[in-house]
Amino acid sequence: MTKRSARPFSGTGRDWLAGVFAAACAAAAFLGAALLYANGQQQKENERLALFWNRYASMYYEMNGGWSGLAERLAADWNRYGGDGEAVAVWAAGAAEPVAAAGDRRTAARSGGKPVLADGRIVGHTRAAAHTGRLLDGSEPALALVVAGLTFSGWLAADNRRRRRLQRPLDRLAGRVMRLAETRYDVGSEAALRPRPRSSSAHGEGAYGGAHGEGAAGAPGRWPSAAHSAIRRDVSQVAEAEAALDRLEERLRRLETVRRTMVADIAHELRTPIAVMRAQLDHALQSGDSLPPAKIATLHDEAYRMSKLVRDLQELALADSGRLPLEMDWFSLSDMLASIVETLGAAAETDGVAVRLDCPGPVQIYADRIRIQQVFVNLLGNAIRHGRTEVAVTAGIRDGEIEVAIADDGIGIEEEELPRLFDRFYRGGASVAASGGAGDMPSGDAFGGGAAGPDSRKAGGLGLGLAIAKEYVTAHGGTIAVSSRWGEGTVFTVRLPVMTPV
Known part of the structure; x- marks a missing residue:
C-alpha cells in the first residue's frame, strides 16, 4: 500500500460553521473590549474635566468672595480652556439654576456633581463632562473584521493540524489492516486467500451514487472541483478500508476452515497407522506368539509414516517461525x-x-x-x-x-x-x-x-x-x-x- 501524504483541509459544513462561529465570537470579543476601553477612557476624561472646572470655580469664589461676574468670566475663559463636546455648569449652594454654564448643559447634567469648597465650607457645586457622540470610530469595526478573518484562518489551520494528528494513527491502522489483508499465507487455500478485486461499490456509481461516481468526473459543473476531489478521496479511503476488512474477514474464515481441516487430516493420518499397530500388537499379546518378520515390517512401515508426518509438520512449523536451520x-x-x-x-x-x-x-x-x-x-x-x-x-x-x-x-x-x-x-x-x-x-x-x-x-x-x-x-x-x-x-x-x- 502506498503511503498517503497529509491532505489539505476538506472539512464538512459543520466544521465550516464552527469556524465561522469562532470568528464571529472573536470579532464580538474585540468590539466588546474596544467598547470597554473607550468607555474607560471617557470616564477618565470626564473625571479630569470635573476636577479642573471644580478647582476653577473654587479659586474664583475665593478670589471674588462670591459668584458675581462668573458667567462673563467663564464665557471668556471657555474659549481658552474649553474643548469641542465638553460642557460645564456651576450652581450656587441651594440654587436651582446654574449661575454660569458653558457648552451643552444636557451633557453637563448627565455627569455627577462635585462640591465647591471655600474656607472649609460648601458654597456650591459643579458638573463637567465631555460628549464625543460615538465611543467607537470607523477603525474598530474594520479591525474587528480583520480579527474575524485571522481567527477563521487560524481555526482552519488548527483544525487541519488536528485532523492530521488524528489521521496519522488512522492511516497506520488502515495500512496494517490492508497489509494484513494483502498478505498471503501458505496455510490453506491460497487461491481463496488471494486478495479479491475491489467491487464496484468501492469505486464507481456504488460509491458516489449514480452520476456522482466515475461518470461525474467529466461534469465539473455539478460540484466545485476541490470539494468533489475531497469527497472522492474520503469515500475512496473508506471504501479501501472496508474492502481490506472484507478480505481480512474472508481470510480469517478460510484460515479457520483450514485449521479445522488440518487437525482432522492429521488425526486421520495418525489414527490409521496407530490402529494397525495396536491391532497387531494386541493380537500378539493375546496369542502369546512372537510376531513374524512380515508383520514386523508392516509395523515398521506404519511407524515410519508417523515419524515422517511428525517430521514434516515440525519442518513447516520451523519455517513458519523463521527458525528453519540451514547448514x-x-x-x-x-x-x-x-x-x-x-x-x-x-x-x-x-x-x-x-x-x-x-x-x-x-x-x-x-x-x-x-x-x-x-x-x-x-x-x-x-x-x-x-x-x-x-x-x-x-x-x-x-x-x-x-x-x-x-x-x-x-x-x-x-x-x-x-x-x-x-x-x-x-x-x-x-x-x-x-x-x-x-x-x-x-x-x-x-x-x-x-x-x-x-x-x-x-x-x-x-x-x-x-x-x-x-x-x-x-x-x-x-x-x-x-x-x-x-x-x-x-x-x-x-x-x-x-x-x-x-
Whole structure:
C-alpha cells in the first residue's frame, strides 16, 4: 500500500460553521473590549474635566468672595480652556439654576456633581463632562473584521493540524489492516486467500451514487472541483478500508476452515497407522506368539509414516517461525542434479520413462545441501512417477539467478488447480492426484537409500511435499513456480540466488 501524504483541509459544513462561529465570537470579543476601553477612557476624561472646572470655580469664589461676574468670566475663559463636546455648569449652594454654564448643559447634567469648597465650607457645586457622540470610530469595526478573518484562518489551520494528528494513527491502522489483508499465507487455500478485486461499490456509481461516481468526473459543473476531489478521496479511503476488512474477514474464515481441516487430516493420518499397530500388537499379546518378520515390517512401515508426518509438520512449523536451520556451504549443484538423475533415472527406465539432464556448464551454489537435495528429489520423483515417456531437467544461470526446470510429458494439471498446488494439506482433484502435484516430501536420507520411503510410490498423501519444498526454496531466498497444460505435461521451475564466494 502506498503511503498517503497529509491532505489539505476538506472539512464538512459543520466544521465550516464552527469556524465561522469562532470568528464571529472573536470579532464580538474585540468590539466588546474596544467598547470597554473607550468607555474607560471617557470616564477618565470626564473625571479630569470635573476636577479642573471644580478647582476653577473654587479659586474664583475665593478670589471674588462670591459668584458675581462668573458667567462673563467663564464665557471668556471657555474659549481658552474649553474643548469641542465638553460642557460645564456651576450652581450656587441651594440654587436651582446654574449661575454660569458653558457648552451643552444636557451633557453637563448627565455627569455627577462635585462640591465647591471655600474656607472649609460648601458654597456650591459643579458638573463637567465631555460628549464625543460615538465611543467607537470607523477603525474598530474594520479591525474587528480583520480579527474575524485571522481567527477563521487560524481555526482552519488548527483544525487541519488536528485532523492530521488524528489521521496519522488512522492511516497506520488502515495500512496494517490492508497489509494484513494483502498478505498471503501458505496455510490453506491460497487461491481463496488471494486478495479479491475491489467491487464496484468501492469505486464507481456504488460509491458516489449514480452520476456522482466515475461518470461525474467529466461534469465539473455539478460540484466545485476541490470539494468533489475531497469527497472522492474520503469515500475512496473508506471504501479501501472496508474492502481490506472484507478480505481480512474472508481470510480469517478460510484460515479457520483450514485449521479445522488440518487437525482432522492429521488425526486421520495418525489414527490409521496407530490402529494397525495396536491391532497387531494386541493380537500378539493375546496369542502369546512372537510376531513374524512380515508383520514386523508392516509395523515398521506404519511407524515410519508417523515419524515422517511428525517430521514434516515440525519442518513447516520451523519455517513458519523463521527458525528453519540451514547448514550453508558451497557445492556443485550441477553434480548434485547429475547424481539425482542417475539414481532415479535408472529406476525410471524400467517403467519406460527416460530422464534427460541438460546442464551446459558447472553451477556452484551456496546453500543447505540436504534441503536442496530434498527439493529436487521430490520434484524429480513426482515427474518420473507421472511422466509418460520423458522427463527433462535443465539447469543454468539466467537473469542473474540459478534456474532449474523439471518438465514431464504427463497428463498435466488443470489450470484452476495450479494456484493451490503449494498449499499445505491440499491434495486437489483428480488431475492433481494423477500428476502427483501435491505429493509428500521424502525424508532427509531418502536419496541416499535410493527411495523415498515405504510409501514413496503411493499416490496421494497428506499434501505436504510441495509445501515443504516451497518453504525450503523460500528459506534460501528463491522462488518455485509451476506451469502446466492439460494433456501436455507439467513444468516446475526453481530459481535460486547466485552468491559470490567470500
